[in-house]
Amino acid sequence: MDLTLRTQVRSWALAALLASVAPNALAQSTTGPLIPIDLERLRFNPAATDSMLVDTGNVLPEGAYRLMLMANYERGILLLKGSDGPERSIIDYRVAGWLAGAWSPTDRLELSARLPVIIHQGGSGADSLVGISEPRSFGLGTPELGARYALLRREEGAPVFLSLGLDVGTPGGTASAFGRQQGWAGLQVAPRVAVSRELGPIVLGASAGVRIRSTENEPGRDFGTELEQGIVVSTRGKGLRAEVALQAAESLVEPDIALELLGGVRMPFGGGFEAFGIVGHGFTDIPGTPSIRAAAGIAWAPETAAKEDVCRSGRSHTPEQCPANDDDGDTVPNGQDRCPLEAGPPENDGCPDTDSDGDGVVDREDACPNEAGVAENKGCPDTDSDGDGVVDREDACPNVAGVAAHRGCPEPKPEPKPVPQAPPPAAPSRLPTEHHVQFPVGQSTLSDSERRNLDAVADYLKANPSVSLRIEGHTDNTGPDELNRTLSQDRADAVRQYLIQQGIESRRLTAKGFGPDQPIASNETPEGRSANRRVEFVTSTTGE
Known part of the structure; x- marks a missing residue:
C-alpha cells in the first residue's frame, strides 16, 4: 500500500473516532440527577372572605360556600445551570387551570379543596444536559384539601379575626410534569395561623405556617420543607375590590427565601358571580418562583339567608346569647350583669341588694352586715360605754356617765361662791370628732x-x-x-x-x-x- 493510501485510511479512522466521542464530549452535565418536585407556589384562599391571596382568619359564615375556576400563566419557573455555566430554562412557561371551592358546614369551621391541572408547559435546554429529561407538557398538580377553624371573630367583640388552618397535599400529582414531590407519594402537610383586623375601608391580614414535605436533592440546591408567610392589604365593600400581597417561603433545607409580590382585583356582576384577576412578580430564581405571573377567573358565592336575630325584642334567647341586651331592665347589660335575670343596682353589678341582719342597711353599705344596727352608725349596733342612756355616737363624754341634757356629760356642779356664778357654757353643738x-x-x-x-x-x-x-x-x-x-x-x-x-x-x-x-x-x-x-x-x- 503506497504512502498516499495509508494517509487517507488514517484520516478516515480518526474522523470515525471523533464522530463516536463528540456527542459525549460536547454534552454538558449537572451536579446530579434532576428529581421531580412540586413547582407550584401560588397560595390562594378559595373562600376569599377578605383576600383572594392570603388567609386572614375570617371564615365563611355557616352554610355559605364559594366555587371558583381560574387560569394561571407563569414564566421562568425552573432554571438549571449546567457545568458550562449558563442557565437553562427547563420550564420556561406554564399554563395551569384551577378548580377550587370552600364551604362552611357548621359554625366556625370552613372546608376547602383545590385541584390544579397543568394544561401546557415548556422550556428549552433540557436536551443539552446529560441525564435530564424534558418535563411532560401536561399533567396534574398536587390536589389539596384544607380546613380552617375560627378562634376569634370580630362580630363577637374580639379585637381581631384569628383562625387555625391545615392544608394537606394529597397524592395524585404528575411527578414527570413537576406537579408533585417525588418522595412520600407526593404527600404534603401545611398547618398555619392567620389573623386580620379592619381599619376603616381596608383590611390588614397576615398568615404564617410551615409546609412539611419530602426533601429532594436537586442539582445545586435541595428542595423540601419551607416556612410560609403572607401579608395582605385589601379593600372592603360590595363593589370593586383590590388587594396587594407579599408571599414568602423560607427553605429549611437551604439558606434561601422565595419572594413574590402579587396584586389582585375582583368585581361582582350579579347573581353571586364575580370576575377576578391576579398579577405577580417573583424576586428570586428559586424553583417555582415565576418572574411573571398572570391569572384570571370567575367565582360564584350565592348569598346565604341571614340568621334570625334572637336578640330582637320578644325573641326567645338566653342572656349569654345577647350580652348587649338588658333582660331584667336594671340598666346593666347582660354581659356585665352578675344576675342578668334579677334586677339590681349598678353598684351591686346588677344583683339585688341584700340585708342579712334586717336593719334596713343593705350589706354593701353595712359596716356590720351580720349585726342589726342603725343607718347613722353604718349599720352597726349602737353602744353606750358609760351606761348613761346616751349612745356613744351621740355622747360627748362616752366614758363618763351623764345626762341627756348635756349630751351624755355630767351635769356641772355649782361652785360654792357667795356671788352668783354665770351659767356654765352650753355643751358644744358639735364635737371636733364629728x-x-x-x-x-x-x-x-x-x-x-x-x-x-x-x-x-x-x-x-x-x-x-x-x-x-x-x-x-x-x-x-x-x-x-x-x-x-x-x-x-x-x-x-x-x-x-x-x-x-x-x-x-x-x-x-x-x-x-x-x-x-x-x-x-x-x-x-x-x-x-x-x-x-x-x-x-x-x-x-x-x-x-
Whole structure:
C-alpha cells in the first residue's frame, strides 16, 4: 500500500473516532440527577372572605360556600445551570387551570379543596444536559384539601379575626410534569395561623405556617420543607375590590427565601358571580418562583339567608346569647350583669341588694352586715360605754356617765361662791370628732383649714385620754376602684400622722381606707362627690 493510501485510511479512522466521542464530549452535565418536585407556589384562599391571596382568619359564615375556576400563566419557573455555566430554562412557561371551592358546614369551621391541572408547559435546554429529561407538557398538580377553624371573630367583640388552618397535599400529582414531590407519594402537610383586623375601608391580614414535605436533592440546591408567610392589604365593600400581597417561603433545607409580590382585583356582576384577576412578580430564581405571573377567573358565592336575630325584642334567647341586651331592665347589660335575670343596682353589678341582719342597711353599705344596727352608725349596733342612756355616737363624754341634757356629760356642779356664778357654757353643738376632713380630687394633702380642725380634734383627745379614734378614709367613685382604695388609705394615714405629730399616742389611733364603697351622698353631682371625698372619725373608749 503506497504512502498516499495509508494517509487517507488514517484520516478516515480518526474522523470515525471523533464522530463516536463528540456527542459525549460536547454534552454538558449537572451536579446530579434532576428529581421531580412540586413547582407550584401560588397560595390562594378559595373562600376569599377578605383576600383572594392570603388567609386572614375570617371564615365563611355557616352554610355559605364559594366555587371558583381560574387560569394561571407563569414564566421562568425552573432554571438549571449546567457545568458550562449558563442557565437553562427547563420550564420556561406554564399554563395551569384551577378548580377550587370552600364551604362552611357548621359554625366556625370552613372546608376547602383545590385541584390544579397543568394544561401546557415548556422550556428549552433540557436536551443539552446529560441525564435530564424534558418535563411532560401536561399533567396534574398536587390536589389539596384544607380546613380552617375560627378562634376569634370580630362580630363577637374580639379585637381581631384569628383562625387555625391545615392544608394537606394529597397524592395524585404528575411527578414527570413537576406537579408533585417525588418522595412520600407526593404527600404534603401545611398547618398555619392567620389573623386580620379592619381599619376603616381596608383590611390588614397576615398568615404564617410551615409546609412539611419530602426533601429532594436537586442539582445545586435541595428542595423540601419551607416556612410560609403572607401579608395582605385589601379593600372592603360590595363593589370593586383590590388587594396587594407579599408571599414568602423560607427553605429549611437551604439558606434561601422565595419572594413574590402579587396584586389582585375582583368585581361582582350579579347573581353571586364575580370576575377576578391576579398579577405577580417573583424576586428570586428559586424553583417555582415565576418572574411573571398572570391569572384570571370567575367565582360564584350565592348569598346565604341571614340568621334570625334572637336578640330582637320578644325573641326567645338566653342572656349569654345577647350580652348587649338588658333582660331584667336594671340598666346593666347582660354581659356585665352578675344576675342578668334579677334586677339590681349598678353598684351591686346588677344583683339585688341584700340585708342579712334586717336593719334596713343593705350589706354593701353595712359596716356590720351580720349585726342589726342603725343607718347613722353604718349599720352597726349602737353602744353606750358609760351606761348613761346616751349612745356613744351621740355622747360627748362616752366614758363618763351623764345626762341627756348635756349630751351624755355630767351635769356641772355649782361652785360654792357667795356671788352668783354665770351659767356654765352650753355643751358644744358639735364635737371636733364629728367633723369630716375634706380633700381635693385625687389628693391626700391636708389644707391649712383642715389642719386647724385637726388641732381641735387633738385638743379634745388630750382632754379625754380614754377616747380612741378609728380614722376612716373615703373617696368618690371617680377612677378605678383599686386606685380609690389606695387614695382613701393615704388620706386616713395623713390624718392619723398629723394627730400623732400633735402629741396623740399612736395606739389610740387606727386608720382604714374604704375607697368608694361607703358614699354618704350621690356621686352623680359635684356636690355629692365632694362630700364623699372625706375622712371621718369613729370614737371608742377604754376603761380608766
